[in-house]
Amino acid sequence: MEFQLTKRLKGAEGDFLLDVDLRIEEGEFLTLFGRSGAGKTTLLRCLAGLEMPDAGTLRVNGDIWFDVGCGIALPSQQRHVGFVFQDYALFPNMTVRGNLEFALRKGSNRKRIDELIAMMELGELQHRKPAMLSGGQKQRVALARALAAEPRLLLLDEPLSALDQETRLRLQDEILCLQRHFGLTTVMVSHDVSEVYKLSRRVIVIENGRAVREGPPAEVFGAGQGGGKFRFAGEVLAIEPADVVFAVSVLVGNQIVRIIATADEAAQLKVGSRVMLLSKAFNPMLQVV
Amino acid sequence: MNYDWAPLILTFKLAAVTTLILCIVGIPFAWWLAFTRVRFKPALEALVSMPLVLPPSVLGFYLLLAFSPQHWFGHWVESFAGVRLAFSFEGLIIASVIFSFPFLVHPVQSGFQSLPASLTEAAYTLGKSRWQTFLRVLLPNIKPSLLAGAVLSFAHTIGEFGVVLMIGGNLPGETRVASIAIYDEVESLNYAAANFYALVLFAVCFAILLTVYVVNKRLIRAA
Numbered sequence: 001m002e003f004q005l006t007k008r009l010k011g012a013e014g015d016f017l018l019d020v021d022l023r024i025e026e027g028e029f030l031t032l033f034g035r036s037g038a039g040k041t042t043l044l045r046c047l048a049g050l051e052m053p054d055a056g057t058l059r060v061n062g063d064i065w066f067d068v069g070c071g072i073a074l075p076s077q078q079r080h081v082g083f084v085f086q087d088y089a090l091f092p093n094m095t096v097r098g099n100l101e102f103a104l105r106k107g108s109n110r111k112r113i114d115e116l117i118a119m120m121e122l123g124e125l126q127h128r129k130p131a132m133l134s135g136g137q138k139q140r141v142a143l144a145r146a147l148a149a150e151p152r153l154l155l156l157d158e159p160l161s162a163l164d165q166e167t168r169l170r171l172q173d174e175i176l177c178l179q180r181h182f183g184l185t186t187v188m189v190s191h192d193v194s195e196v197y198k199l200s201r202r203v204i205v206i207e208n209g210r211a212v213r214e215g216p217p218a219e220v221f222g223a224g225q226g227g228g229k230f231r232f233a234g235e236v237l238a239i240e241p242a243d244v245v246f247a248v249s250v251l252v253g254n255q256i257v258r259i260i261a262t263a264d265e266a267a268q269l270k271v272g273s274r275v276m277l278l279s280k281a282f283n284p285m286l287q288v289v
Numbered sequence: 290m291n292y293d294w295a296p297l298i299l300t301f302k303l304a305a306v307t308t309l310i311l312c313i314v315g316i317p318f319a320w321w322l323a324f325t326r327v328r329f330k331p332a333l334e335a336l337v338s339m340p341l342v343l344p345p346s347v348l349g350f351y352l353l354l355a356f357s358p359q360h361w362f363g364h365w366v367e368s369f370a371g372v373r374l375a376f377s378f379e380g381l382i383i384a385s386v387i388f389s390f391p392f393l394v395h396p397v398q399s400g401f402q403s404l405p406a407s408l409t410e411a412a413y414t415l416g417k418s419r420w421q422t423f424l425r426v427l428l429p430n431i432k433p434s435l436l437a438g439a440v441l442s443f444a445h446t447i448g449e450f451g452v453v454l455m456i457g458g459n460l461p462g463e464t465r466v467a468s469i470a471i472y473d474e475v476e477s478l479n480y481a482a483a484n485f486y487a488l489v490l491f492a493v494c495f496a497i498l499l500t501v502y503v504v505n506k507r508l509i510r511a512a
Binding site: 077083092093 | 411412415430
């Protein structure tokens, strides 16, 4: 699929223009990365037909979904996208199974529901209402529901942002597994570096509505810092002075690592900074566990 | 002592028919009003709320004018449908629907607005039409609001007095509802009959509201 879309957006610091031109290969897993308010979610909603771009074109497998010139704007209903919302958007009046059945297209095989329920391990939960589920379970149902409609394109809007680290890691594996199983073209919005690393082959960094960098996650996030063989994305939790140097606590995955930094280095950091933890190949030691 | 049940029966008949019409007209309207972005929405909302603040006699007065056969509207209805609206049961129904409109529309509208937009959007991305989304996703999730709206308009119609007096008058079996009958009996110093109507209305209204609160508690717990 390829698109070139523009839309005027209202941001916290005034209006800006969302203007993105992209080509996505069939079966690719692409991530849109950036701060909140950069326009990632709006772009995703434009792809789903939930929001209308001001101008541009959107073509999927040769079909035109949106073209301002020809006055074409396919409604959401006809786009066959699976959209996983940040708040899951499960229908509270239906059971887990009911949610999936509601999603079935006319004439599709009901066995698909059983398959999905088995695959996502929802068997025990299938007769519960969404209010009785945990966050991770809701997320799995939302994903299964999106897939039940046999989408041609899977769109994930920060699907794991509300979950704890452990659930998040498990669901990342599941998403990856499902995406490969169905060979679905997938676009995910995320602001979590480790998630982007794990899931996608290609990441687009969006700032103020524009794609500023793109490429494999390792290149995009590690660009210009070369030399390190080991790279971990982390977040600074605390910076404490220790004698003449500073001890910086960095959260990598769900481990906290303390690293010594000089005063100059520490001056560049602040709590919450996104950092890369680098290490030369001869430095780390391996230990059998 | 023998009491005349006709005014009570008429009252409940009026309330039931009014509520039915209100549900059919008012629920889709509330849905539209909840999500529309037309410019004159505030004006429309104000208009819907007017019966809440307007003295019933004002509404009754204008409706009486409109319903009279001399007026084009009354004349048109009479020649078209063969129904005279002034001082008739049909006229009372129309007036009650208008008068109780906000009592249905307000709770239902805020019910719709309290649902996250993502529910509607999720249904759309799953290929469901607006109508399917309305029937299967939105309505079932605002049951407490629907119940509140229906019951409030039913109870409010039972309690109507001013509008009925203005446009219905006091025709036994046609427009003589219980609230009018009470007034009438008191005027002729027939306190026992007035007490009978008043007591029945009191008991029935209390029972209805009690049921609503009990059912609503269950609905909320079940959701």
